[in-house]
Amino acid sequence: MNAFKKLLGAGAAIALFLMMLLTFADVVGRKLLNASITGSVELTELCMLGTIFIAMPLVSMAGEHVIFDLLDPLLPAPLQRWQRVISNTCCSLLVLGAAWLIHGRAARVFEDGDTTAQLQIPTGPFIQAVSVMLLCTAVMHVVVAVSAYRNLSQTEPGSAGNTL
Numbered sequence: 001m002n003a004f005k006k007l008l009g010a011g012a013a014i015a016l017f018l019m020m021l022l023t024f025a026d027v028v029g030r031k032l033l034n035a036s037i038t039g040s041v042e043l044t045e046l047c048m049l050g051t052i053f054i055a056m057p058l059v060s061m062a063g064e065h066v067i068f069d070l071l072d073p074l075l076p077a078p079l080q081r082w083q084r085v086i087s088n089t090c091c092s093l094l095v096l097g098a099a100w101l102i103h104g105r106a107a108r109v110f111e112d113g114d115t116t117a118q119l120q121i122p123t124g125p126f127i128q129a130v131s132v133m134l135l136c137t138a139v140m141h142v143v144v145a146v147s148a149y150r151n152l153s154q155t156e157p158g159s160a161g162n163t164l
Helices: 002-032 040-062 077-112 124-155
Strands: none
Touching: 002 040, 040 124, 077 124
């Protein structure tokens, strides 16, 4: 799992660095040379897509998504653990559904041969990569839900330890 985390972290960092480098070069080219990089907006969009979706499984694993936790201090600890199990299970199902929909979209894009407007870069591989990263994100939510369930079963009175 650590190697997978490092791989995803490196991929997201590279995509972010490329986006930064491209933006810097485009601004310098426009201001100093009076010529911008052709297709820089498209390339920036693709780098942003990579940054977001490569990092998403890491964010899910760390539990760092934006959350609404106003009521958490009022809930007892066992209920908070059940909340983590249920919310991560629901998130997994929703993200899995999104991965399935995006996978279908990628298949249509491959069939149609869609490309970016200016540089004519095929968009199918990028959309397919998004569906794969969403699938990885769904798996990460399952891992977090199972971990929360194991912690729940180990701390409940009368539990016989790990039930999974």
